[in-house]
Amino acid sequence: MDIETIEQHCADLERQRTTLRQRVQKMREEQARVRERHMPGIRQAVAEAREAREQLQQDVEISPELFQRPKTRTLHNIRVGYKKRPGRISFPSVTKTIALIREKLPKKARDLIRTKEELDKAAARKLAASDIQRIGGQITHDTDEPVVEPTGDDVDKAVDALIQTDNDIDEAAA
Numbered sequence: 001m002d003i004e005t006i007e008q009h010c011a012d013l014e015r016q017r018t019t020l021r022q023r024v025q026k027m028r029e030e031q032a033r034v035r036e037r038h039m040p041g042i043r044q045a046v047a048e049a050r051e052a053r054e055q056l057q058q059d060v061e062i063s064p065e066l067f068q069r070p071k072t073r074t075l076h077n078i079r080v081g082y083k084k085r086p087g088r089i090s091f092p093s094v095t096k097t098i099a100l101i102r103e104k105l106p107k108k109a110r111d112l113i114r115t116k117e118e119l120d121k122a123a124a125r126k127l128a129a130s131d132i133q134r135i136g137g138q139i140t141h142d143t144d145e146p147v148v149e150p151t152g153d154d155v156d157k158a159v160d161a162l163i164q165t166d167n168d169i170d171e172a173a174a
Contacts (some may be wrong), residue, residue: 056078101113
């Protein structure tokens with residue numbers, strides 16, 4: 001193997017990526033035309049759906065007696081009614097509350113008071129190798145590895161987005 005062969009393979013890869021880039025661009029242009037054609041109708045449908053939801057919300061709010069038992073109903077795939085929202089708990093002074101827990105509820109203190117101590121690995125990564133060893137750490141998997149990464153464009157992002165969109169569509173259809 002020599003550098004000329006690797007250079008030739010780089011050129012081959014770039015040609016393939018150029019083809020991919022052109023095809024993705026063509027698809028984006030077609031998508032833009034489709035989006036332009038359909039967006040007015042979609043915007044109108046969104047506005048109408050928002051209006052219908054607001055009307056339904058008002059109807060439910062002025063008719064709580066209809067939702068005593070059961071509190072919610074599902075009608076035409078829409079869940080309407082009332083649901084119990086959990087109340088909020090607030091403590092003006094966490095320090096004072098912890099002291100009161102220890103005093104008034106000592107048997108529950110272990111469950112109510114959280115103590116957490118852990119290593120900050122991001123900070124530890126910044127240490128010199130000698131310091132990592134001094135505190136019992138090890139550096140592993142620090143070998144060189146081959147790299148083949150295209151630079152300068154967003155073809156991979158576009159392809160990943162397309163694949164993700166296809167996966168989302170497949171999951172939604174399932």
